Amino acid sequence: MEKLKCIISYDGSQFSGYQIQPNARTVQLELEKTLQKIHKSKTVKVFASGRTDATVHAIGQVIHYDSPLHLSEESWKKALNALLPDDIQVLEVNKVDNEFHARFDVVKKEYRYRVLLTPDRDIFRRQYSYHFPYQLDVTLIKEAMLYLKGTHDFTSFCSAKTEVDDKIRTIYDIDCITQEDELIFRFVGNGFLYNMVRILVGTLLDVGQKKIQPTEINTILEQKNRAYAGKTAPGHGLYLWKVHYDN
Amino acid sequence: MEKLKCIISYDGSQFSGYQIQPNARTVQLELEKTLQKIHKSKTVKVFASGRTDATVHAIGQVIHYDSPLHLSEESWKKALNALLPDDIQVLEVNKVDNEFHARFDVVKKEYRYRVLLTPDRDIFRRQYSYHFPYQLDVTLIKEAMLYLKGTHDFTSFCSAKTEVDDKIRTIYDIDCITQEDELIFRFVGNGFLYNMVRILVGTLLDVGQKKIQPTEINTILEQKNRAYAGKTAPGHGLYLWKVHYDN
Structure with a gap:
């Protein structure tokens, strides 16, 4: 058996998220269906760095699987891309050590979030950037980010449905830059709780609109x-940008 | 009755083209359904500068309709955008002279065509740019364009299904520019026959690949x-960019 690590990208618009669930089109389902075709109908289980929700995109999601086939990295990439639906793409395949695990070996992750600031919506970006046609004070947002940086208990910034106990991350x-008519948020951390990035963005937009003071971030954390x-x-502004591993 | 002219944009991906046809989601159908809602279920007929095919996009399509309602231009824009599906957008509404006709008064039209030149496809552009991962000699393409510019009988460059008799346009x-990883074709003319831009692009890509010599364009026209x-x-690389009228 060989262990393959893939960096994949997907357009989340037409998916009910990454993880397999009944009666839904998910990224994991499409990956496993494709691998099953390559393995003469044998089931191949795929492990990802983590899930993404419905409509959330990935630029650099990482998955791994084991295979008895002996294909080159380039052949794996070609075979997968030839058979995958046109909204999932394999960017890179690497043979990795048998010990590697796409989820447990994550060292840090980067997410980005795109906010479209134009007064009118843009139909071509309706699934790729969150339209937010309101006045924003970016200086206040950056000030609030200083309170979020570092190690905190992020219980206030994750869905009440979060199942893990340890909410310290x-x-x-953490920063944001203006890029043409968009504001791009960037978050790098050792891990993110369920809905954490989206709640951080929602709260930072409140700060930018002066509904919340930057210093209140501390109170919210507490x-x-x-x-x-x-x-x-909303999910459609969010991108899983990069997953980092040691070496 | 007042006559309203609208500049509209649509993402063609989820449409079976502009024109109403049985059992299909079309741009005209969505426009007329929306206008019907605004007019208390009364039918309002919409006239466009011309049709676009399935998957073809529009940045500046022009339509007109007549209405007994007396709304301001800004109110029309807001009402339409509030009720239209999220892949059609009204950019501008103008009250126009009763004689105006979106189709018959066209003076010239501009189309653009996006070709993605990267070796790998890009899932985020799969519906917006034609992926063409082959070597292209842009100098040859530009040379061939010189033979297309001007007034010609374009019978060779339109679908055999074209219904009009006069094929002189x-x-x-006509030019093309490289923009990051794309080649953008631009065509401005007094009118375009059925599939004409797409056949021009297909032929020019043959020229770029050295399958056809630039001078052969003359022979093809003849x-x-x-x-x-x-x-x-393919349709998904094509954009109806702008429609020009006198005034």
């Missing part, structure tokens, strides 16, 4: 209660 | 036979 990098943070920003 | 401007030109490039 470290954000290494409350450890989802109700204190802002709304969950 | 004038191309005022044949007045669709069989001599290149393939019809």
